[in-house]
Amino acid sequence: MTRLDALEAQSIFIFREAFAQLRKIAMLWSLGKDSNVMIHLARKAFFGRLPFPAMHVDTHRKFPEMYAFRDHYAKEWDLDLIVEDCPPIESTDPTLPPAARSAARKTEGLRLALAKHGFDGVIAGIRRDEEPTRAKERFFSPRGTDGAWNVREQPPEFWDQYNTALTPGAHVRIHPILHWTEMDIWAYTQRENIPVIPLYFSKDGKRYRSLGDQDITNPVESDASTLDEILAELAVTKTSERSGRAMDHESEDAFERLRTAGYL
Secondary structure, eight states: OOHHHHHHHHHHHHHHHHHHHOSSEEEEOOSSHHHHHHHHHHHHHTTTSOSSOEEEEEOSOSOHHHHHHHHHHHHHTTOOEEEEEOOOGGGSOTTSOHHHHHHHHHHHHHHHHHHHHTOSEEEOOOOTTTOTTGGGOOSEEEEOTTOOOOTTSOOOOGGGOOOOOOOTTOEEEEOTTTTOOHHHHHHHHHHHTOOOOGGGSOBTTEEOSSOOOGGGBOOEEOOOOSHHHHHHHHTTOOSOTTTTBGGGGSOTTHHHHHHHHTOO
């Protein structure tokens, strides 16, 4: 069994555990490389079709290429797609820096979507290697009724035993690719021939390594225009994957404040 085989097997196990243990779940689809790998894994886990909805919490500020990708592959992959809008920026914490405050719209949008549909579990495509705060996460992460995350009170996860006990109105966030790295995502994308949004490939000497809203996401300098070139670049780069995200360059605690409040 290769490393990718082992990663795939554990992720599929997590998907099936979530589906078996929770009453009503949905998978968040951000349209980026990580959530597309998640959809591919989920289709493998459930014999070709997701048995739960894919939900896009939409800021209406994504790149046109991302919306085109969503509309095309939602049909091709036969997804039960739910699109929920984010509230205006005025509903977010005014003490946050500008880019973090803009990103916080997704936190409130997710909270409203969970309440609207009654989901007690939501599958998300975060990875530990992306950002230090995410490195503290569990595969099954219980959240309070307000969606808040208490990093000091996370259940242990020994021997692949996951805690899904909930208080009324709370939910669990499931992270099937938490143990993957950026290199793993691209190597698996190449092996499985998973579709890729063109923005990830170099154009005029720049490409996007992480995709978010247009107004708070910037490309990085890169000549990588194929999957092989992306993998070769990642093997030697010292630049952070999220270096193009504006909110990661604001106040030191902005991302931690967002995550504690319920941001992914």
